[in-house]
Amino acid sequence: MQTFYLRNEKMSDFEHSFRHALLQWFRQSARDLPWRHNPSLYKTVVSEFMLQQTQVKTVLPYFERWMKIFPNFEALASAPVEAVLHAWAGLGYYARARHLQQTAQRFVQNPPRSYRDLLTCPGVGSYTAAAIASIAWNEPIAVVDGNVVRVLARVFNYSEIFTSKAAAIVWATPHAQRLLDKKHSGIFNEAMMELGAVVCTPMAPDCKHCPIRTLCKAFREHTVEICPHFHSTPHxxxxxxxxxxxxxxxxxxxxxxxxxxxxxxxxxxxxxxxxxxxxxxxxxxxxxxxxxxxxxxxxxxxxxxxxxxxxxxxxxxxxxxxxxxxxxxxxxxxxxxxxxxxxxxxxxxxxxxxxx
Ligand code: SF4
Structure with missing residues (x-):
């Protein structure tokens, strides 16, 4: 097993520095996204469903329009499924629209109140459940997606080859959970996702402006471009x-x-x-x-x-x-x-x- 944190540095100091740098950067640089204005549980649920497999810039106009057509769980839960699919048309992966409506019906009839409850909703996997539970309820569950895997693999300069995305998530989850700022879980998770999406990008990471570059082992050892390593998948x-x-x-x-x-x-x-x-x-x-x-x-x-x-x-x-x-x-x-x-x-x- 590799030693991930830096020599002569206790993990607790590392965790503290990581959280402090990341949260300070996010408070100053977070993107102005519509679901961050007057945030609500409903906005969080809708945005997390829309962002599954779809980029933020694609989601933006759909989200604004959706909020006008279905402003709350009740409106969405009682809408005809045709109207829901029509409002979703163009976003792709249409099962998400059906699942989102079924989840809205759950929130109306028997509201989930925790990460575990959310996992029983249609179309909600561990990533979406962690995002909603931490952002809406500050539940201390770390989100781990491809962006978070990339950030952590680089921060710890993980040199092994991941055989799949699932294997990478299994590796990254305990590290993300340990780094998570338990008092500010939602904002920490948002900051991790944001860092992976806009700074620690796959092809051209902006290390020069990265808030955690002094803590990043791949940056120090000049291995950013080759990290993380994945088995090439058949095409x-x-x-x-x-x-x-x-x-x-x-x-x-x-x-x-x-x-x-x-x-x-x-x-x-x-x-x-x-x-x-x-x-x-x-x-x-x-x-x-x-x-x-x-x-x-x-x-x-x-x-x-x-x-x-x-x-x-x-x-x-x-x-x-x-x-x-x-x-x-x-x-x-x-x-x-x-x-x-x-x-x-x-x-x-x-x-x-x-x-x-
Ligand atoms: S320093 Fe570079 S590689 Fe390391 S986390 Fe920041 S952007 Fe990613």
Whole structure:
């Protein structure tokens, strides 16, 4: 086992210096974020759900809008699920929206009162529970995510290879818990997350302005760039083909088959569908990454659009089951996934499509 703290330095002195430097920096430099204005339990819960797997700058406009539509637990708990999904559309990982509403229902009916209670709420894992319990109730539980792992691995100059993110979190948790300022748990956790997000970043850490650089072993030993070490994960590539059927100013969409059936997407161009068309023209392609897979999404349009006496009736055949035409003017009323909404706008703006 490595000795993490510095030679001739007692852990208690180290802890004290670490907490003092971190909290002083955070009090002076914390970002002005909307959930930090007049903070409330509800704002903390909503922001923590939105920030799961999504960056702060993406969350900001959604959070402001959400607070106007659903200003408290009661409003969110009693809203139709369609309205909740619609307000969430574009943020991705839609199970979070359902879980957030179910958690709001718990807060209305039988409010959780501790970290342990929170762990029984839908969509709340140990990280989210620690963040909410410490920020809202000052419960002394350290948050540990990728940002916190990176800060701690560098501070202690941890040189072993992490085989996974989960293994890194297992390593970091006792260290984070020991460093936690138990009297100011919420603000300490926020400060740790903030430091990892804006100063101790993965590619270009700003060590020069880091409040804890004198305590950071990787900084002293010039190993910041290679710390932490992770096993490189295998990367997969997949291609997804889709159809663009625009006729009478209405676009054919189908319910999402990835997790949430109430989201709409451009229909998949399955082999079964492909054989129905004699000629297909590529309209658009885009790439996106989800976890360790890069997806190339290619959108095709039948060319010409309506040959062989095909009409809108044709798309009611069993192979298009569930699909429906949505007028372009009404697309804003439909819960589309964020990437699909962007692609549709791009394709319409490019104007290379055949009109049916
Ligand atoms: S000194 Fe650099 S590497 Fe160390 S914690 Fe600060 S930003 Fe991260």
């Amino acid at each position: 997969f590539k997949k291609t997804v083909n889709r159809l663009w059927i625009l006729t009478n100013e209405a676009l054919l969409l189908e319910p999402s088959r990835i997790g949430n059936k109430q989201l709409w997407e451009l229909p998949k161009l399955t082999e079964e569908r492909k054989v129905q068309f004699s000629n297909l023209k590529e309209l658009f392609r885009a790439k996106r990454s989800i976890t360790n897979t890069t997806y190339t999404e290619v959108v095709y349009q039948p060319h010409p659009l309506m040959n062989e006496n095909r009409s809108e009736m044709f798309f009611e055949a069993p192979i298009f089951e569930g699909c429906r035409f949505v007028p372009i003017a009404e697309l804003h009323t439909v819960a589309l996934s964020g990437p699909h909404r962007r692609w549709i706008v791009r394709i319409l703006e490019d104007g290379n499509t055949d009109k049916g």
